[in-house]
Each structure stands twice: as structure tokens, then as C-alpha cells.
Amino acid sequence: MRRTRTLKDILWALAMAGLVAGMFRLWFGLGATTNLTDAVPWGLWKILNMIAGVAISTSGFTIGFLVYVLKLERFRPLMKPAILLAFLGYGCSCLALLFDIGLPFRFWHPFLMWNEHSFLFEVFWCVILYFTVTAIELGPTIFEKLRIERVAEYLHSIAFGVVVVGISLSSLHHSSLGSLFLVTPQRLHPLWYSSLLPLFFIISAMGAGMMFIVLIKILYARLYNRESVFGPKGEETIFLAPLSERKAGNGNHRSVGRDMPMLIGLASIAVSILGVFGILQIIDLLVSGSWRALIAGTWESWLFGLEMILLAGLPSFLVWNPRTRRSPTALGMAAFSACSGLMLNRLDVGIFGYFRNAGAFYFPSLAEWALSIGVIAAAGLAFLFFVENFPIFDEEWRNRRKDMGVFRASFDSLSRVWNTALSSGLERTTVIAVLVIPLAWGIMYPMYSRADGIEAIEPAVGLDITRTELCIDGNKTGVTTNFPHADHRERLGGESSCRSCHHMSLPGDETTACFRCHRQMVQSTLIFDHTGHTRAVAESEQLKGIHPSNHSCAVCHHEGEAKSAESSKPCLDCHKEDTAWAERSDGEDDLAYAVSYMEAMHNNCIPCHREKAEEVDRKTLGDCSTCHRSLVARQIVSETLVPDDH
Template sequence: LNNQYPWGIWIGIDVAGGVALAAGGFTTAALGHVMHREEFHAIVRPALLTAMLGYTFVGIGVCIDIGRYYYIWHPIFMWNGTSALFEVGICVIIYIHVLYIEFLPVVTERFIGRVDLPGTLARFNGRIDSLLRLLDRGLSRTMFVFIIAGVVLSTLHQSSLGTLMVIAGPKMHPLWQTPILPLLFLLSAVSVGFPMVIVESLLAARSFGLKPEMEILSKLGRLTAPLLGLYLAVKIGDMFIRETFVHLATFNTASVMFMLEVLLGVVLPLRMLMSRAVLKSPPLLFTAAALVVAGVLLNRVNNFLVAYTPAYSIGSYHPSFGEFSVTVGFIAILVLLYRAAVMIFPVISLPDRGASARAKYSIRG
């Protein structure tokens, strides 16, 4: 990073990529709670935890990237209603709080009836337990508000990230620059939500020695195929309308990266997810889902790094060792916190109270 290249992988991967890959939180919430697909409630909590940690590190990444982290509070009080970046910032700030509120029922379930403070603090056990029960009852009546808010906020800032690059205008390569970039960003985020849940669930099952819930994950893979197909149709259709496909014949870095993004990140996993053999095989399903995740991550890198050329740039951008170290460190800490949370809270193993407990916070139609 320098004065010619003010943003790099911290924005392309840590922020833009992190926001996209955390989309599993709002997609599974919409599927399980809003659409009343009760069979998917088992994967809502792991997806929520992934989204909560992901957005937390997105916020930390922004603090590091802007340099003057002590100004991070400015958007809260200094509004600019015509700024796409302001909309992204406000939505992310609110959505982080919504995610933590949605996770509170997991905390109350873990500690209600189990508060056991040591020593003199034991006198507060009863009061804390009563407070947790009161909080749980309040959340059971109001959680539908936060579920709907989470879905709406996610659709807003996912698309507004695309608006940021539309504003870049001629600084963007024609293969990616399009007026419908906000729509493409939203469609790609929705498309990667379920594959990210599949990848996370299979990795967690292997890490904790659990049997993967292939019945649920196969259904998620089946739902992903039409979403990928819609995204691909809109993307290719836009290329033909704007006649930007001619830039693929140049075979430069931009055209190669674009073809890798579309062929390996969309076309190949789409074909795989249309196969019953893939949907029933954990390794093949994991491969297909991982390709979608890699494709969307590559899309964000392409948009924010490959396609974008600052007006006064000289040469090309190459991330420093320090930039790589921060990104890798974030990923390592996120995985560590996820594992710790799963071991402390009832995230993966649901209580033996049947479907009624799983649907406790569903939106009733």
C-alpha cells in the first residue's frame, strides 16, 4: 500500500470478500426462519456464528485499513446520505449488532440453570439466572424483528459494495464495469451463502469427528444450482448487451482472471451441483461448494484489485509481506474463535427438544 494504491488485499479480501462469504448468515436465516423450512434449522446456528465472526473481522479490517482507526466512529454522527460508502458503513455497523443479538439465545440456552460463579460472587447466581430467563423471554417475542432486519440490511450493503465500483467509472476494466454491478454483487452473495455453509459444516464435522448432515447439505447444494444459474445468466447477458466479450480475446491478465472467475467459480460448480452423485458425496459436494466460495472471493479480488486502476498509479500493485500476514492472521484467529465458540456454546449440537425448540424464533405466518 502507498499513495498510488490506497487499498489492497485488506479491502479486496478482508472486507469485500469477508462480507460476501458471511452471506450464509442471512441466507440461512431467511430459509429457516422466514420461509419456515424447518429441516434447515440445524445449520442456522453455525451459519450465524460464521457471519457474526466474519463481520466482526470485517470491522477490524476496516479499522486497520483506514490507518486513522480513531475516526471509525465518524459515519455514525457525520452522515452523508448521497454516499454509497456511508450506506455500506451504517448497514454493516447495524448488522453487526443484529448478529450479536441473534446469537444471544445461544448464550442464554447455555447458561440458564447453569450459572455457578465462584466464591463470594456466588451470591449473584440467582440474579444472573433470572436476568438470563427474562432476556430469553424477551428475545422470543422480538426476535422476528431482528431476523427481518438482518435479511434487509444484508441485501442493502451487499449491493452497495457494487455501487462503490460503479462510481469508479473508467478506472474499472470494461469486463467488470457495468451499471448492474450492484445486482451482480447481490446475486453472487446470495449464491455463495449456501456453499459457504456447506464448506463450514463439512470442515466442522471433520474437525469435531461428527457425521456430516448430508441430507440437509445436499438440499442446500440443490438450492444453490438455480441461484448460480441466475447469476451466470445475468452476468453473461450483460456482457453481450454491452458487447464487452471482445475484451476476452486480448488474453491479458484481466481476461484470464475473468475466465478463471466464471469458468472455475460458476460454470464448473454449477455443472457439478446438477449431478445427484455430487450431491450425495461429501468430498464432491465439498469440492463444488469450495469452488463457488473461491469464485466469489476471486470476483471480489478482481473487482477491487485487478479491474480497478487508480488514476495516478505507476506500475502495478503487489501486496507486502505485512499485508499478507495481517490477512492470514485474521483467518487463523477467526477459525480459532469459531472452534472455541462451538466448544462452549450449543452451536452444532442442538438440545434434545425436537423441532419445536429449533423453530423457537421462526417468524410465524
């Protein structure tokens, strides 16, 4: 039980991190939280969770086919888990998709607004219908547990029909998922683009889906019911001794769990399908002539090779080799390899294959990883919930469930505190929440809150209720200055003196001329109005007849004169006095810099202060520390800003 508990805690932590990521995605938008761009519009959420997630959840339809249609009764015990996996896989795909689409609140649109020419439309409907089908198939298990026998019996009676409908829907949309990428013949890398994509998708999904349920069954056995797969002794080796040696009876005879023959049978079928997939893939490469790309030695060709080995090669080797296939560990490795190969294949087709055309690279952002994994973790939790509370797998372990354990005096180990003091799941989960959510928040909030850049237009001035003082944070960097507002007003002559200062514009003040350039005080701005120039040239009576192309600048801006290309220089060269505060030599784009609010304020305040300092004979009035009250500021100033003053 301890291992399950630890697993659950980890899953909760991941799911909560995903929750935070999802929150930020809804709060700040797609652009801020993901690394998606116009060049790579489909990212991890769609490809990994939706396309690969659905592909790997084919178990429901393949096992249904084997059990109901082909009447292979020996696979019957895997039926319920397969349906559960399909249900959860589709559910988690839909959940991730909800975050991925730009306008999640319109998820219902495809129900009403149809475009039957779209593959995505077909995928949508098949997925929704098949999700319903899996829910119906899962129904009897749940209703039996809830003691609603009549519904359960009814659902049981229509099971065959439902399975047939489900298989049809499944085969439709698995191929449609491949067809989604048929529309991009120009863009997808030729290694992956093929007119047979729908066929490849459905075959690989069938094979890997079977492997996935083998993997889940083995993992489940490790967690709950070890003997059913690993046998009473439960040894774990990859290579077994050759059969001949074991038959010799030298004590190396190995007892295997009773479910192993079933799993080996399923894996053999899966591997056959994957082998067919591999052969088809190679034939297709040869026929279409894309095999040249395979030997080109680009990273795509390596990726393709890796994918083929993971998906078809390694599993085939492990399952076909009689020395390995009877070992649960080796079988698990084969299954894992096939599943990861399938994932890689879908990521290739959906993401990596587009890099060459788009000329851009995409690596998922933290939030994308967090949400993707979080959704999967949530599905894992749901899986554990179902297998623990409903008769999905065999139920032997339930009978062996022991007492929680006696409170011994060794109250000191952390695991003891973690498992006894925090005995209720709620308490443990809330502790995880308290640790994980702020951590994820603390990491992601600063990362994403600034990314949308909308904040910067808000005023940088705080005002107290007595209006005696202002708190100014011009550059929004957190360095604030307290400004005695009431004092200034009084000193400048009371009510009528407002305009002597308030001709300056505040950030976001759109009524004054300053806004034209200092539109976003903090961000870089572009001052040169190219449109205005071209329009002026074209409309000018004086310049009639002159061709206003890009080469026409020289008509006005003669060589050697001011405002010509030769004599142009960075803003910094002229506005040096305005930008003395910041180091501008960091190699950023010169175009970007204009006077910031802080610098504008400095230029307005400091001269006046210096002037007044003379008048009222208070030497320190012009110092930085008058406003900033920081000794460091004074040091910086004495070194940089006013070297010639002292």
C-alpha cells in the same frame, strides 16, 4: 481431538503473526508496511477482509430467509452456525478495517458525521447495524448457556422481526458494496464494470454464502462429528458409482450421513443462484459490448474466465451431477470452489481491475498478508471457541469426549510432549507466541523500520557520561568509530578549542549552511535548486524580457562553457575524492549522490591526522586503523584510498 488441537495451534501462530503485523502497521504507518500507493489505494485488507469477507458471511441472511420467511424447516439446524459465521465474518471485517483506515482512532466519526450521499456511508451503517443484528440473533444461544433465560427468551421472541430487519439490511449493503465501484466507470476494467454491479454482488454473495456454510458444516464434521456427514463408514470419494450399479446391490451401497440431504438441498439452491449469476453476467457482457475484452486474450480475460468457472461452472457441475453430489468430498469441493471464486471475483473488482488504468501493479506486502490471514485465523479461533462451548451445531461429539489418555511410558514422541507436557492451552499458546512473535518481528522489523526514513535525521553520535569518548556511526550502517573526544580537546587547547572542530555540522543540525544540501546525510539528496533558478531568471533585472521557460537555460549557460547541458557530468566526476569509499558504479541514479557524513568526516579528520603524523613523528596516526581498529579497514585503505601514499 488431536486434529483440532493442531489446527488451533496453527491458527494461534497465524493470529500472532497478524498481531505483530498489526502492531507494525500502527507503529510505522500504512506506507511503510503496505504496498499501497496512490495508484492502488485499496488493498488486501479492504478487498479481501472487508468486501469478500462480508460477502462470504451472507449465510446469516440467506439461511434466515429460508428458515424464517420461507419456513423451510429442514434448514433449521444450520441457522445457529449461519448466524455465528455472519457474526464472526462481520467482526473480522470490522477488525481488519480498523487497521486499514489511516486514522483508526477516528473509527467513530461516521456515527456522528453523516454524508448520506456516500455509498460507503450506507455500507458502514448497514454493516454496523447488521453486526448488531447478528449479535442479537446469536444472543439466545449464549444467554441460554450462561443460564440467563429471561433475556434469552425475550431475544427469542423477537427473532422473526430481527431476522426481517437483518435481511433488509443485508440486501441493502451487499448491493451497496457493489455500488461502491460504480463511481469508477473510467477506471475499472470493462469486464468487471457494469451498471448491474450491485445486483451481481448480492446474487453472487447469496449463492457463495450458502456454499460457505456447506463448506463449514463439512469441515466441522471432519473435525468433530464425522458420522453426521460422512456416514458411519466415512469413505471419501469424489465420483460414486452410478445409481443403477448401486441398486444392483454389488456391495457398493454407500451409507451417507444424516445431514447430507440437507446440505445437498442447500447446495442445490446455492448453485441455482450462482447459475443465475453466471447467466446474468454473460448477458450483461453481451449487452454492454464488453465481451470483446473477454476474447482479447489479456490476463484480465483469463482471470475473468477462471473466476466464472470457479464461481459458477465447477460448483454447478459437481452439484448437478448425481454421481458426485451425494459425496461429501465432492460437495465440499464444490463449496470450496464457489467460495474461492467469490473471493477471486471481489479481488478482481477491487484490485486487479484497476491495474490497467492505474498503470501500476500491486502485490500485497508481507504485513498485509500476515494481518489479513491473522484476522481470519482469529475468527477461526473464535469459531472453534463458540462451537466447543456453546450449542451451535449438534452436540453428539461432546458425549463421546474421551479421557485425556493414560500416561504411557512412551514419553518420547514430540506430539506426546506437545500434548501432555504442554497440557494446558495457555502453555502451548505461549510457546507458539515465543516462537512466532519474535520470528515475525525479526522478519518485519528490519523490513519496515527503515522504510519510513525518519530515523536518519537522528544524531549518529553517542557520548559517554564521562565525555571522554564519542562513538560515531556516520552512515548509520552500524560501523562505528570510537573518537577520543577529551584527548582531542586537550591537545587542541582546552575549552576554547571547541569551535576548531564544531564548525562542522552534525546530521540534523539545521543551523548551518551544510543543511541545505546534506539535509539527510545518509539518504540521497538533490542539490540542484530548479525553483531557485527559475525564480532568479524571472526576477533578474538583467534578464528582463527573456522568456523564463525551460528552454531559457541556455541564456546563461552557453554551449561549450561550464555549467551548460553539454558539459554537465555526474557529481562523482568532481567529488571523486569524497566518494572513494563506496563503489558508485552500481547503476543508481547519479542525481542522488552527494557527500555523505562519513565522507565529510573523513575529509575533515584524515588530512589533519596526516599532518599531525608528520609533526609528532607517529607514522600510523593517519591510518584508518587508528580510528577503526580494523585490520580489514587497513587493507582496503592501502588498496583504494591512499595508493600513492606508500
